[in-house]
Amino acid sequence: MFRAKSTLEQWRILQSVVDYGGYAKAAEKLNKSQSSLNHAVAKLQNQLGITLLEVKGRKAYLTSAGETMLRRSRQIMQDVQALESLAQTLDKGWEPEIIVATEILYPKSHLYQVLNDFLPQSRGSRLKIREEVISGSLEAVKSKSADIVVTNLVPQGYLPNTLCTVGMIAVCAADNQSIARQPMKQEELANNLQLVISETGTTKNELGWLKAEQRWTVDNFHEAILILKTGIGFCWVPTEMATPLIDSGELREITITDYHRREVAMHLVLPDRDNAGPGTLLLEKLFYYHHELLSKEED
Structure with a gap:
């Protein structure tokens, strides 16, 4: 031996x-x-x-x-x-801790409702909720560093379930003078300063809507919006987040003639399904219930 x-x-x-x-x-x-x-x-x-x-x-x-x-x-x-x-x-034990990693674009209103539904059934499990940006959510799947991942990018070999799509629109301050002329083409917009959210992964993805030569990188959309309100630059922001600020007159949508509003799909992945515990599997079902991908009658 x-x-x-x-x-x-x-x-x-x-x-x-x-x-x-x-x-x-x-x-x-x-x-x-x-x-x-x-x-x-x-x-x-x-x-x-x-x-x-x-x-x-x-x-x-x-x-x-x-x-x-x-x-x-x-x-x-x-x-x-x-x-x-x-x-x-x-041994069928309930996980003492469940790690949930969500792409920053995933609407918080959805996440909080799922967590609210999970709480009374959680058996005291601790939840560690991590926010990832672009490559960060992809790496969370590959490295299996989270039990559940909501991601816009899915590596090969995984079968995701699409939860929803998130609209993205380009916005700037309502009184931004440098982006006053509208409508404009993508290449014209790319000549302006863009605020982008820092990726949490080590591999950077140069997506088409992140290619302005001039860019400032911030940690989250909250910081980006605060900078936008001062009249600096533009940013692609989730529609759900931008709409109230547009309605209040603080921001305005930039009309781009050769580019439609971007739709980003949000997928749910269990990186290590074979070893997923009962709490993780319950949380997965609650995501599906919330997005009406599974009915309780079918369960």
């Missing part, structure tokens, strides 16, 4: 040394002594018979063999974590 020469803890230490750029920082993050980390990595290298790290100055660098082994070790750690998560699910 195979007996491993190395331990998961040794690999965790190696990963930390690499991720934090050296033994000193890794020791601080892991709350261990630097000497214990040195010993663990040295023992790991000795057990495997290969050099994984080389120390130059105060930094530790991976060897080519170390890069390969580290990459495989990360996958093994993820597999072990998934295995232990599966064990928790198999």
